[in-house]
Amino acid sequence: MRFKPLTGFRDFYPAEMVIRRGIEAAWHRAAQNAGFEEFDGPVLESFELFAAKSGEEIAGQLYTFTDKGDRQVAMRPEMTPTLARMVGARANGLPKPIKWYCVPQFFRYERPQRGRGREFYQWNVDVIGSADPASDAEVISVAVDALKALGLTADDIVVRLNDRRFLSRMLKTLDVDEATEPEVLASIDKLERDPAAVKKLEERLGSKRAEKILSWCERFPIDEADELKPVLEACEDFGLGAFVEADFRIVRGLAYYTGPVWEIFDRARSLRAIAGGGRYDELIKSLGGPDLPAIGFGMGDVVLTELLRDKGKLPEDPGRVDVFVIPVGDEMRGPARRVITQLRARSLRADGPNAAIKLGKALKLAAQSGATRAVIVGPDEWSNTQVKLRDLNSGDESVVNVEEIERS
Numbered sequence: 001m002r003f004k005p006l007t008g009f010r011d012f013y014p015a016e017m018v019i020r021r022g023i024e025a026a027w028h029r030a031a032q033n034a035g036f037e038e039f040d041g042p043v044l045e046s047f048e049l050f051a052a053k054s055g056e057e058i059a060g061q062l063y064t065f066t067d068k069g070d071r072q073v074a075m076r077p078e079m080t081p082t083l084a085r086m087v088g089a090r091a092n093g094l095p096k097p098i099k100w101y102c103v104p105q106f107f108r109y110e111r112p113q114r115g116r117g118r119e120f121y122q123w124n125v126d127v128i129g130s131a132d133p134a135s136d137a138e139v140i141s142v143a144v145d146a147l148k149a150l151g152l153t154a155d156d157i158v159v160r161l162n163d164r165r166f167l168s169r170m171l172k173t174l175d176v177d178e179a180t181e182p183e184v185l186a187s188i189d190k191l192e193r194d195p196a197a198v199k200k201l202e203e204r205l206g207s208k209r210a211e212k213i214l215s216w217c218e219r220f221p222i223d224e225a226d227e228l229k230p231v232l233e234a235c236e237d238f239g240l241g242a243f244v245e246a247d248f249r250i251v252r253g254l255a256y257y258t259g260p261v262w263e264i265f266d267r268a269r270s271l272r273a274i275a276g277g278g279r280y281d282e283l284i285k286s287l288g289g290p291d292l293p294a295i296g297f298g299m300g301d302v303v304l305t306e307l308l309r310d311k312g313k314l315p316e317d318p319g320r321v322d323v324f325v326i327p328v329g330d331e332m333r334g335p336a337r338r339v340i341t342q343l344r345a346r347s348l349r350a351d352g353p354n355a356a357i358k359l360g361k362a363l364k365l366a367a368q369s370g371a372t373r374a375v376i377v378g379p380d381e382w383s384n385t386q387v388k389l390r391d392l393n394s395g396d397e398s399v400v401n402v403e404e405i406e407r408s
């Protein structure tokens, strides 16, 4: 019997790993450049944590089971409830604002499609203990910094910003009561993906009010949107003017958001959201922790990889090694091993054949390894404790001491 990965799960062969690590490197760098510290939590949590805090959609997608101690547990589908739990437990001892990030793997039982799997990596960047709109803008800027580092520009991506408080206030002007609001918000959230959403709005609110909402979606009522202005202004200071646009359709599916909410999309709108986030000022308190405001976002690797592939901007393979060390003849195999050991000790990525092979074959292996240079260990040079350094692109050769070989 032959086994395949489960539907929605991925194998990462080295070529895919290069892409994932390239993306992750940009994530780590952007977060660290902005002073965020890395953290992590458990892959498995109590079922209730997510069932209660993630909102209906994610709760319905949980990978969940009863463990041998009869506890109902769930594989993590997102980080925010875990983060809120961890911060809540130690909040008093942590200097504020808390600026934390992580790059965990998540599991959601979704219908696999382009940009959606049942397993994915998601970069999370969160600030806890700041109610200032500048912090909302700061996390947006960190998200954009990583995308820029990966080669994307304001022509490729857009940050679509809205505010839950603004949405509520505007719906109140249409006499949408509190009980009806979640349903209406859910329809607005689905307007772009689900043709039935317009119909639902019309059924629930009548065609006049539905039309008004649709017109706000087409043309954002910016003059009335006082709630958004401080974040938009701070975004300008962070140099995000070309990236950020106010958009009435951004609601976010998750239940815990309380203020500004935003998502990043490709401009061509051929893909689902690359990232999504917002302010969740009540979550930590609702988990029994202190009353601390919080904001953050999650950016997944799946959609981002698709976009980078479409744009021809996938992270490049840095090759397996810097130098490939080749012994000339059997008696040079020992010296070649010593050269390799010396290079590795100096943090050069070095490899070479352990078996006796001909020079021509060894040079072929050198080219396959991704090395830009070969070190040829021959008896003549070695008698002066030197080696031949060959540029594998130009074919140029020089005789050097091993210590002279630098990282390229």
Ligand code: HAM
Pocket (backbone or CB within 6 Å): 077, 078, 079, 080, 108, 110, 115, 116, 117, 118, 119, 120, 122, 124, 125, 126, 254, 273, 274, 275, 276, 277, 278, 295, 296, 297, 298, 299, 300, 301, 302, 303, 304
């Ligand atoms: P989310 O909108 O559920 O937010 O996910 C954020 C991003 O994760 C999405 O935009 C998408 O790129 C990626 N993603 C989500 N589900 C999948 C999937 N099944 N397959 C591939 N990629 C996926 C959250 O998770 C919030 N906890 C983010 C957050 C952090 N809010 C505040 N802090």
